[in-house]
Amino acid sequence: MAVINEDDLFFGADPEKTEKKIFEEAHIGNMSLKNRLIRSATWEALAGEDGSLGNELIGIYRDLARGGAGAVITGFTAVSATDDVPAGSMRLDSDSLIPQYRNLADEVHRYGCRIIAQLAAGYFVKDGRKVSIDDMMEDDVCRIVKDFADAARRAAEAGFDGVEIHAAHGYFLSRFFSPYHNHRKDRFGGAADRRARILTDIIDAVKEAVPGLTVIAKINFFDGVEGGVTLSDALMACKQMERHGLDGLEVSAANTSKTGFEVPSEEAYFKDYGLALKSISEMPVILVGGNRTIESMETLLDDENADFISISRPLIREPELPNIWREDRDYTPKCISCNGCFSTPGHRCRFNLEEEK
Ligand SMILES: Cc1cc2nc3c(=O)[nH]c(=O)nc-3n(C[C@H](O)[C@H](O)[C@H](O)COP(=O)(O)O)c2cc1C
Structure with a gap:
């Protein structure tokens, strides 16, 4: 397996000027989007324990869709019935949920x-106990791979346009890929290409279960711990996933929802990772993390060759932001990236809740 030499990467150089605009049709895999703005996955903590969707949750997605985004990525959606996941997560672990998720997709x-x-996937649980990555049996790993493929099949049957494999932010796949957590001696452990095997196995299984479904992934380029994922590990995994037919990659890292960064000078705080990926890959790259002004987003698309921009917190405050920006490209979003939304019911904006009182 070739090793990626970090000295060969562009890192913020101007690769090739393109003519991309935020408000134009664009494609990822088999999916066409009316613009390049995507709502990044945002766990609302509002689903029932069995993954059921109430009116409040459906209403959030209705507002986001009505607000003009090209696509919305759901919050953390559990693939396995038995693992330990964030409270109120959506779920696609049972066929019985398909009709409800079809209503959501239709809306x-x-x-x-x-x-x-x-x-x-969250924490792997077996016989009622959490099991570390190292202590999982090979059959357990294969079962998780199958759970992803089954959940993707359910998403497709419910009319979803694509799936995103969540391999970021310290959840199961993120830990599995990280040398900090994975010390396995079997074919799923060792160097980066071996630790990434679970990701490529999932892509193969999903593509086999639902040929033609658009499959993207979100991965950590940095884990925030010494001995965690390195940039070359992440790039290696991305190349491998691309060879297995991955349709796009959302670039993320530890400290995902940063606070206290300056706008515009510190916007797009993971952009160097995205640019590094762009320099070795043909896949569409989705840049997340602190995107706040149309001007800098269009610079990323136009001068730096990124393909899509994804946003979470500003759309909690103003789901209609894409429509506002389409009319007024100089509009400054109200979100101040305070992370107050992590501690409100439904992960709503605390300022909106105060105004509604
Ligand atoms: C309340 C909240 C919940 C989130 N839930 C998820 C999630 O389920 N999956 C995920 O990949 N990222 C999640 N994120 C991270 C966002 O997708 C995004 O990567 C991060 O907030 C940076 O983008 P922003 O600066 O536009 O908010 C969440 C962020 C917030 C604020």
Whole structure:
């Protein structure tokens, strides 16, 4: 396996000027989006314990779709019935959920918006006990791979346009890929290409279960711990996933929802990772993390060759932001990236809740 030499990467150099604009049709895999703005996965903590969707949750997605985003990625959506996941996570671990998730997809489609299910695993649990990555049996790993493929099949049957494999932010796949957590001696452990095997096995299984479904992934380029994922590990995994037919990659890292960064000077705080990926890959790259002004987003698309911009917190405060920006490209979003939304019911904006009182 070739090793990626970090000295050969562009890192912020101007690769090739393109003519991309935020508000134009664009494609990822088999999916066409009316613009390049995507709502990044945002766990609302509002689903029932069995993954059921109430009116409040459906209403959030309706507002996002009506607000003009090209696509919405659901919050963390559990693929396995038995693992330990964040409270109130959406789930696609049972066929019985398909009709409800079809209602959600239909609601989003009414506004010409695409919907992507973020498929995720939490902590692996067996016989009622959490099991570390190292202590999982090979059969357990294969079962997780199958759970992802089954969940993708359910998403497709529910009318979703694509799935995102969540391999970021310290959840199961992120830990599995990280040398900090994975010391396995079998074919799923060792160097980066071996630790990435679970990711490529999932892509193969999903593509076999649902040929033609758009499959993207979100991975950590940095884990925030010494001995965690390195840039060359992440790039290696991305190349491998691309060879297995991955349709796009959302670039993320530890400290995902940063606070206290300056706008515009510190916007797009993971952009160097995205640019490094762009320099070795043909896949569409989705840049997340602190995107706040149309001017800098279009610089990323136009001068730096990124393909899509994804946003979470500003759309909690103003789901209609894409429509506002389409009319007024100089509009400054109200979100101050305070992370207050992590501690409110439904992960709503605390300022919106105060105004509604
Ligand atoms: C309340 C909240 C919940 C989130 N839930 C998820 C999630 O389920 N999956 C995920 O990949 N990222 C999740 N994120 C991270 C966002 O997708 C995004 O990567 C991060 O907030 C940076 O983008 P922003 O600066 O536009 O908010 C969440 C962020 C927030 C604020």
